[in-house]
Amino acid sequence: MQPCRLSRTACSWCVGPRPNFRTTSVPGKSFNYPRGFQTAPTTPDIAFAFDIDGVLLRSSKPIPGAADALRTLQERGIPFILLTNGGGKHESERVAEISEKLQIPLDPSVIVQSHSPFAELVHGAFEQEALENKCILVAGGDGDGCRQVAQRYGFKSVVTPGDIFNAYPDIWPFSKPFKDYYKTFAQPLPKPIDPNDPSKSLKIDAMFVFNDPRDWGLDAQVIVDLLLSSQGIFGTLSEKNGKSDLPNRGYQQDDQPPLYFSNPDLWWAAAYHLPRLGQGGFREALEGTWAAVTGGPAQGVELIKTVVGKPYGLTYRFAENQLLRNRARAFRSKNLPPVKKVFMVGDNPESDIRGANSYKSEYGSEWHSILVRTGVYNGGQPSYTPKTIVDDVQHAVNWALKTSV
Template sequence: MTSQTLWRSFGLLQRASTRSFINTGSGRRALSSQSRIPDFAFAFDIDGVLLRSSKPIPGAAKSLALLQEQNIPFLLLTNGGGKHETERVAEISEKLQVPLAPEAIVQSHSPFAELVRGPDELSALENKCVLVVGGEGERCRKVAQQYGFKNVVTPGDIFMANPTIWPFKSFQNYYKDITKPLPNPKDPNDPSRGLKIDAIFVFNDPRDWALDAQIITDVLLSSEGVIGTISEKNGRTDLPNRGFQQDGQPHLYFSNPDLWWAAAYHLPRLGQGGFREALEGIWAAVTGGPSKGVELKKTVIGKPHQGTYEFAEIQLLRNRSRLLGSNIPPLKNVYMIGDNPESDICGANSYRSPHGSKWHSILVRTGVYNGGEPTWTPTTIADDVQKAVEWGLETSKWRG
């Protein structure tokens, strides 16, 4: 099953218009009858495009303010996360000194909110136990709870409840202040009555790769997701995937495929994609991997995946209707401005809109991309976001 098909099976794309985790109270600017209605919009990556290590990139604030002034819709589309959308957009607004509404951003893990209730009672995760991995402190736990997940645990919770699960104590002091008691502590006399995990979400870049990889591997090797158990089906040659992940184990979700991202250091740093590659290497070593016909079954969202772009476009169309009204011409062109050829450019180039718009990729030189032939060829390359916006406006023959 492809990731897009899986997301459709949970009703992600059909239910995107009823998302509950974002406030929807932004007002429309008044448009005169003579006002031109733009048939285009912009989508911006954040890190390396608008900000670099939390510092505004020259021209970023001016570009967003210009689009707001001229009633041109835009969306911030990032593979970043780790905070709730309301918190993240408030921080960006303060740094850029440009007022932004919460519905102006889609983060990597934003679609996870759609899995709280799902399309039916059986697939809903609202009251089931979900393992949330990654992020700073317990921020991602809080984000998951704000999305509506009512039973959230972290690898740190599991470690502090049973420190022997991981023999190295480097992060023990870190976990003391951010962990919670397990809802169903392990029964030392009967591991089968231990905590049952119903889904695994990697919300953001993991900080403690070692513990996180151990806990995820334990759960994927377990019987029905119960921590401390081991499935008897593992390794069976008469079952699909040699019996691995064939015994009711929870599904594994990654929110961000980026191998690299632009941080304060002058060279790109490993992101959540690096953790995923490491985990897949461990899984292959444990199970025999592709050489034995075993894969790590998972869903990866975020740019460049089709489902994430569909989710973002629905939000962009909704924002456009709020801004310009409902009786307006269709959206024809979207200019995606990004710094990462593997996510921003690949995603925009590959995206096939079900709504009829055409996406154009603009690669800027202020982040991950530092020159040479990019792995994915953009529609154009610009020095920075201001030049990129100017190119989009000129291409659309916009004269504000």
């Protein structure tokens, strides 16, 4: 296994077929990748990246023309990837759902979700030691779906806020109305919370917000507890907190677990006619709470965290590498001409358009941003100006193909 370009370590996600993936199926049909990716007389020098919510689907319902747009690219052998800030399910499950809704065969390798880059942390990435055998906290998503995703990535010890609440309901008493819900998926903690003997208490080595939290209060309380702890040990408080002679006034300076967010989106396109708050809303709420607790920027304190997902370059680089690997497999060659242009089709100026406009490809490809009107953006001057604005994804693909002739 070769080193991953991002993590510099062996990564089963990036090299070859990913483990536990299954052939995508559509009711009444079965497909093996890369059906539709027949070798063309000449290898296309363009590619596409599509957001999902607000571009291909709206509240799980296909947007008119979306399936035809993808089918056109498959028939022409033009590679594409689905690049979303959504998540909460394993890539194989998510792509199977999209395939069924659009009635078009898709392989799990074409999707990059917000938390997909976290798979690299199993063996070490982002200047973080390998976490495969460490205990991590995973927040967000329905039930323990994100725990299951993390386990399939290779993390062996995964705790959720629901597990902690089920064992210690007093940790956030306002979640007691949801007690029955947490009982449906909570698992025993690997260690108790023992404030009298920290050496025997539960220790968390990294914290991940995999998907939009459902219980903001509980998740925020658990994360703040760990940010204020000594070395990530539950039930402790670091003696360094508030020390003015230390960096960040001593906060997060005592081996507390690093905090990772999987996407920064403040808004996302749901079934409601107006955009809804996303994971970015939770992060802003958490940062506001952290500022109130620590004194915040006025006192020289920041919340030290890592945010991935669009518009961040790390996610675009991860997606581009995956896109190129798929392209090489589809045409059964590693010696292909470079991709001159990647058309990024999205509905959110803050993530899709901003990310494509700012990304600098290490392969020299130009990323061309296309904004559609079927999701978050609904008119006016967008916060980040796309290179092209069209009505929907089908118009986006048709326009890009015509201009690339």
